[in-house]
Structure formats: C-alpha cells, structure tokens
Amino acid sequence: MRKFFLSYNILLTGYSFLFSFLLPWASFDNLTMELFRHELPRNTLNLHYTLAEPEAFGIKEASPSLGNMDEDARKEELSYLKKIQKRLARFSDKKLDEKQKLTADILNWWLEGQFQAEAYYYYQEPLGKTLGIQAQLPVLLAEFPFRTQEDIDTYLALLETLPAYFEQITAFEKEKSAQGLFMDDERLDDVLKQCRSLFPIGNDHFLATTFKERLEDCEFLSADQRIAYEVKNLRALDRYVRSAYEELCQVLETLRGTGRNAGGLYHTPEGLDYYEYLLKYSVGTELDGGRIHQLLEEQMESDYETVLYALSQGLSLLEAGDDTPCLELPSELLTELEDQIEKDFPKAGDISWQVKEVPESLADFL
Structure with missing residues (x-):
C-alpha cells in the first residue's frame, strides 16, 4: 500500500512539473485564440473574407454587422483590450517558445497602438477618396463569397444594416466638424461624386450583375431560388444601399465649409503627433519625421547625381533598356515579382494565388 502511495505521489509530482512547464504554452495560445474569436465576428465582412468555416475555430456567427463606431461600443472595446493586455503581461517571464x-x-x-489611437480618434477619416468606407464597401460586397445558401442570406441581411452603419459614420463626421477636423470642400466633392456614382440602381448596376454572377456558381440553388434571390437583392439595393448613400450625401452637404484646413495634418492642433503615431503603427517604423525627411533628402540627392551621370554618359532615360522585362500577362508579372522580391526578403514558401479579371461593371471603382 505504501508503495502504491509512493508511486502515486511520484507520478502526481511528475505531472505537476510537466503541466507547470507546458501550461504557459497552452494558456498563451488560449489567450490569443480568445482574442481572435472576439475580434473577427465583430465585422461580418472580415469574418467571411478570413474564414470559410468559422465554426471550425469555435466562432458562432452573430447578427450581420459592418462594425460599430458608437462611442459606448468603443469604450467597451478599449476596456476589454486593457484586460487582455494585463493577462498578456503575465507571460513576460514565462517560458514561451x-x-x-x-x-x-x-x-x-x-494593443499599445489601440490605446494611443484614442487620443487621435477624430483625426481618423473613414471617408477617404481611395480607401474610404464609401469606396471600399461596394467592392467588398461585390466580391462577398457565396459558399452556402446561408452566406447569401447573410449578405442580404448585411445590406439591411447599411443605413444604421452610415448613421454612425455621419455622427462621427459631425463631431469631426465640431472639432474643426472635417475634410475641406475639395475632398468633400470627391467623396460626394464617388457616392453619387452608385446611382441609379437597376438591373445593370454592378452590385446586381456581380450578385447574379455569383448565384450562377451556386450549384446548391435551383433556378427558381436564383430568381427569387435576384429580386430580393434588387429590393435591398434600392431600399437600403441607395437610401444609405443618399442620406450620407445629404448630411455631408450640411457640413460643407466647416473644414477649412486644406494644408494637411501639419496645420491641425495635434497633427504632428498623429503623424508620428501613423509612422509607428501604420508604416511600422520607429524613425521620427525629422529623420525620415533627412533620409528622403539624401536619397533624392543621390538619385539626382545618378541621373546627371547617366546623362553625361549619353544614356537616354526615356528609353527602356534591353534588360527591361516585357511582361503582358498578370501571371507573368506576379511570377517575376516573386523572383525579384527574394533579393531583399526571405523566400516565403509555396503560396497559392489566383488572378481574377475585374468585371466590366466594376472597372470604374477599382
């Protein structure tokens, strides 16, 4: 009996040692997975473009959402992230691989970037000309993958959320205006022109034609189901998408003239600090603006000397050299870039990619 207890205690001690050694790995992975499961479902577009089978990662889809710009939701999210950071700090001395x-x-x-961004919250611009929500959203909707019938239903439900989501954006822009940070009229005209180019909405609208094209690839649908979905989509485009963009334009027009700064971030109260923040958390460099300016001047001076030397040697800078690759097919260009990038970066390994032609109906938006 004593031998049994002795063996049991030795075994228990061994397991305790093993778990104390392995637990940091397991706990850390659990933390990162928890954050992953928390962040991804908050935006249905992000979720569907990232995971084909969310349930495989233990993610249950919530109600379709394009995100939330509500102030209370933002405060709640920051509170959650601060808790994550505290839990993350516990692993600082752990034996992680x-x-x-x-x-x-x-x-x-x-996480530090998320917290620092709060000081510059109204310096953000969700309605930029190229990468703004109003420009990117139609393209993302046009490419929304239909893997199952549930995906189609989710897509249509997502369209219904657009008016409420744009209301949050207009509330944000009103506050920017109140703080003297609204866009100038020239940029406003660009945004409005882009929004109004979506109208009118009919059978030949790209959000209608691309929807129909994706339905044609859905072998799990009958012909009658495809027709029914096309009707639902046209109704949703008119009722929700058109109305949301029209309301956005109307509100933005009321803010015309309130953005008087056309000189960029430099001429805003915290502009330089925000610029430094963007350098660190968007560009990913620890260099400050002054050092980057110095490096740019040095590079331009070097390039200028190179050009002068080339001209002195009788070289024409307007004609391509014999070693310039002549690539016409996108696949050839991408393959060439794969080879060229290895001169400066480690080989990425085998990565699958697919070249997709831009639909004619989307050409004006890409």
Missing part, C-alpha cells in the same frame, strides 16, 4: 514570444511582442505593440 520563440514563435509565441514574437506573437506576444507584436500583440503588445498592437
């Missing part, structure tokens, strides 16, 4: 240490460093860097 190299990959986990790198993940922990990157995650902590990202």
